[in-house]
Amino acid sequence: MASQRIGELDFSEPYGIHHRINNPSSSLINDQGSGFDFGELEEAIGLQGVKIRNDETKASAFFTGKPAATLEMFPSWPMRFHQSSIGGTNNKSGGESSDSALSSKNENPFEPESPLSKKASSFCSSDQLQHLQLQQDMTNNNDVIKTASSPKSAHEKRKGGGSTSDNKPLDAKTLRRLAQNREAARKSRLRKKAYVQQLESSRLKLTQLEQDLQRARSQGMFMDWSGGVGSNISSGAMFDMEYARWLEEDNRLLTELRNGLEAALSDNEMRVMVEGYLCHYDEVFRVKGVTAKADVFHVINGGWTSQAERCFLWIGGFRPSEIIMMLIQQLEAVAEQQIMGMYGLRHSSQQAEEALSQGLDQLQQSVVDTIAGAPLVDGVQQMVVAVGKLANLEGFLRQADNLRQQTLHQLCRLLTVRQAARSFLVIGEYYARLRALSSLWASRSRDQTIITSDENSCQTTTDMQMLQPSHNHFSSF
Amino acid sequence: MSQEKLMHYQVDPWNCYMMRVRRRRMEEEDEMERVMRIVSESAVVIFSSSSCCMCHAMKSLFCGMGVNTMVHELDQDSKGKQMEKTLMRLLATNSTTLPVVFIGGKLVGSMDTLLAFHVNGSLVQLLKQAGALWL
Numbered sequence: 001m002a003s004q005r006i007g008e009l010d011f012s013e014p015y016g017i018h019h020r021i022n023n024p025s026s027s028l029i030n031d032q033g034s035g036f037d038f039g040e041l042e043e044a045i046g047l048q049g050v051k052i053r054n055d056e057t058k059a060s061a062f063f064t065g066k067p068a069a070t071l072e073m074f075p076s077w078p079m080r081f082h083q084s085s086i087g088g089t090n091n092k093s094g095g096e097s098s099d100s101a102l103s104s105k106n107e108n109p110f111e112p113e114s115p116l117s118k119k120a121s122s123f124c125s126s127d128q129l130q131h132l133q134l135q136q137d138m139t140n141n142n143d144v145i146k147t148a149s150s151p152k153s154a155h156e157k158r159k160g161g162g163s164t165s166d167n168k169p170l171d172a173k174t175l176r177r178l179a180q181n182r183e184a185a186r187k188s189r190l191r192k193k194a195y196v197q198q199l200e201s202s203r204l205k206l207t208q209l210e211q212d213l214q215r216a217r218s219q220g221m222f223m224d225w226s227g228g229v230g231s232n233i234s235s236g237a238m239f240d241m242e243y244a245r246w247l248e249e250d251n252r253l254l255t256e257l258r259n260g261l262e263a264a265l266s267d268n269e270m271r272v273m274v275e276g277y278l279c280h281y282d283e284v285f286r287v288k289g290v291t292a293k294a295d296v297f298h299v300i301n302g303g304w305t306s307q308a309e310r311c312f313l314w315i316g317g318f319r320p321s322e323i324i325m326m327l328i329q330q331l332e333a334v335a336e337q338q339i340m341g342m343y344g345l346r347h348s349s350q351q352a353e354e355a356l357s358q359g360l361d362q363l364q365q366s367v368v369d370t371i372a373g374a375p376l377v378d379g380v381q382q383m384v385v386a387v388g389k390l391a392n393l394e395g396f397l398r399q400a401d402n403l404r405q406q407t408l409h410q411l412c413r414l415l416t417v418r419q420a421a422r423s424f425l426v427i428g429e430y431y432a433r434l435r436a437l438s439s440l441w442a443s444r445s446r447d448q449t450i451i452t453s454d455e456n457s458c459q460t461t462t463d464m465q466m467l468q469p470s471h472n473h474f475s476s477f
Numbered sequence: 478m479s480q481e482k483l484m485h486y487q488v489d490p491w492n493c494y495m496m497r498v499r500r501r502r503m504e505e506e507d508e509m510e511r512v513m514r515i516v517s518e519s520a521v522v523i524f525s526s527s528s529c530c531m532c533h534a535m536k537s538l539f540c541g542m543g544v545n546t547m548v549h550e551l552d553q554d555s556k557g558k559q560m561e562k563t564l565m566r567l568l569a570t571n572s573t574t575l576p577v578v579f580i581g582g583k584l585v586g587s588m589d590t591l592l593a594f595h596v597n598g599s600l601v602q603l604l605k606q607a608g609a610l611w612l
Binding site for chain 2: 362409
């Protein structure tokens with residue numbers, strides 16, 4: 001009888017058709033069960049039969065790479081298998097190792113209390129041979145894995161408390177108990193490994209879920225903005241996300257407008273699109289207003305804009321008179337009356353801009369005076385006053401956005417539908433180029449050699465191509 | 478006699494309450510009349526506060542257009558508080574409303590309404606009608 005150590009395969013067995021994996025412990029690590037049921041396991045262990053079949057299948061189960069079979073605590077994977085194969089693979093030691101692994105579980109409920117002889121090395125497929133080997137193993141008392149403690153007591157109880165000490169002569173009961181202990185220890189180790197793997201996978205799932213939640217939140221937010229949502233995300237960051245989404249929507253609408261113009265859709269259809277675009281702008285002004293209540297500085301300073309946009313910012317957005325001037329130059333086929341109207345609109349918005357700028361200057365002066373005039377020792381009172389004055393900033397931002405909104409609406413009233421669509425396209429293009437300018441500038445600072453005097457050799461060719469034809473168009477700025 | 482008076486007040490509290498309400502309403506009407514009187518005195522009347530920056534912006538706007546306005550600094554008026562309340566009632570709002578502008582004796586509103594009127598061109602019309610602007 002070959003000495004069979006734990007962890008060694010017995011390839012001399014003529015009946016061993018099982019596909020063994022070299023290292024039993026590692027093979028058993030492969031389980032991916034997600035269940036975790038100690039109780040079931042204990043029960044399964046307790047119900048182990050002493051029959052050779054049982055032993056054989058159990059033993060083979062250890063090394064077949066289907067550890068979940070032996071561990072009842074992963075019912076989600078193996079259980080289904082088990083139920084299906086409950087009748088078919090009993091006592092089958094040949095062929096599929098999975099079968100034997102599965103059948104081992106099936107056998108358990110059928111056997112009454114029987115000692116487990118879980119010699120890891122008994123790979124024999126036939127019943128009798130297994131039995132013989134088992135006996136021999138017991139008598140030989142080969143290397144034993146250190147037994148785990150947890151299910152041992154259960155087994156011992158079930159065993160009806162046989163021999164107590166390992167030093168006694170190895171009678172069947174003792175040997176059986178030892179074998180049970182060994183198996184219990186092995187099972188514990190497998191359980192632990194499985195649990196750890198389960199934790200790891202859950203952790204991964206959790207991070208993925210969190211990312212999904214963030215994404216969904218940022219998308220859902222724009223439709224249903226309420227100032228207090230998202231406690232651990234700052235309102236500034238939230239606004240940035242919403243603005244990014246607004247930009248995507250903007251691109252989509254502009255593409256629609258462009259296609260509509262090229263396809264020469266009817267005026268009514270174009271009007272619907274133009275009005276939809278106006279609502280789109282109304283939406284961003286509304287969200288800016290809501291954000292300003294929480295974080296006015298972020299909106300006014302234009303933290304949500306690209307660098308070039310930020311440079312030319314006026315009270316947290318575009319200067320209406322500049323936009324109108326650009327449109328006057330860019331639009332073609334504009335009637336005389338319309339041009340007069342646009343000049344008048346530009347004039348009005350210039351006056352309004354001037355008034356608001358002066359109001360803002362006075363606010364700044366007032367705040368500066370308040371802070372600068374604060375006595376060194378007790379400036380708290382002055383600070384409180386200054387904070388109160390700063391609250392007016394929100395009002396100015398509100399009025400500036402109101403001016404922009406009114407200007408856009410008036411523009412649509414002045415122009416025909418097609419001209420209005422063209423205007424929106426021009427404005428959209430302008431801002432796209434400003435953003436491209438910002439990114440170009442950033443890459444230029446990073447690597448001076450990229451942008452040479454020959455502009456065509458720029459690496460961001462698309463941006464440059466976009467900019468080149470519009471060179472003269474922006475000369476007025 | 479005094480006992481009767483006491484009984485009268487005890488027995489008829491509703492009457493006392495109604496009298497108080499009536500008195501308050503009369504005061505409000507007085508206030509409203511006062512406001513109306515003020516706004517009819519000049520073509521453009523701005524109710525403002527000397528420390529408010531938005532009021533300064535409104536004043537600058539009219540100045541830039543060449544319009545002569547009469548400015549009422551409510552924080553320097555003895556009855557300023559009450560007038561501000563009246564204006565709030567006129568505008569049907571609960572928040573502080575200044576500045577408020579009247580053109581030709583009629584209420585225009587706060588800064589945002591004014592800007593809306595200005596952008597769509599109706600402000601100039603109003604001013605011309607009120608005689609505050611000649612072109």
